[in-house]
Amino acid sequence: MIKSKKFIYFFSAAWAIAVAIPVGYMMGFHQPFKSTAKEKLLREKVNADNSVLHLIGAYCTCSVKVVNHLVKRSPLNSISEKVIIIGENKDLLQQLKKGGYVVEELSSEVAYKNYSINVLPQMIIYEKNNIKYSGGYSKKRSPASETDFEDVAIINNSFKNTKSEALPIFGCANGENNKKQMDPLKLKYQD
DSSP: OHHHHHHHHHHHHHHHHHHHHHHHHHHGGGOEEOOOOOHHHHGGGOOSSEEEEEEEETTOHHHHHHHHHHHHHOOOTTSEEEEEEESOOHHHHHHHHHTTOEEEEEOHHHHHHHHOOOEESEEEEEETTEEEEEEOSOSSSSOOSGGGOOHHHHHHHHHTTOOOOOOOEESEEOSHHHHHHHOTTOSSSOO
8 A cells, every 4th residue: 555655656746747847848939039130130121211120930820920910900101011921921921911011031041040030020110220129019928819919009109219118029939040949859840
């Protein structure tokens, strides 16, 4: 009887550890990131004085939520909004174009090597050559409704010279080296 209780305790402890490791590992998939993007180099991608650049991952579920939000709200008046899809996703490309956005595709490796885009989705706001904002779209890890997105308020504040705190970027890693660091077991980013 005592041996069986020890076995049950041992088995329960081993099971708890075995479950905690992958759960903790997977929680890292949606940790907040800070942008390392070279915003000044990306300025060449937009041509208006007051511009917003949206960087979207082709197969990032967080980016898909942002795309759905952008299409629902349509491009804002009086500013230029451009979306760059990192990777290739024809469905997102068509959805954004139908929504009225100027869209460009950029390969994942070029985005990572040339512009240091290491995480998606993110938004960069330019006023002439000044970077007014670079960061995420929401304070929530997984925005559930339109009211969770703060991009319109951030854009409006930026052009009224009211500084908005850079929101964390909850999303997906970009670039093979970055993906290997974030997911060495290839649970999320498979080849």
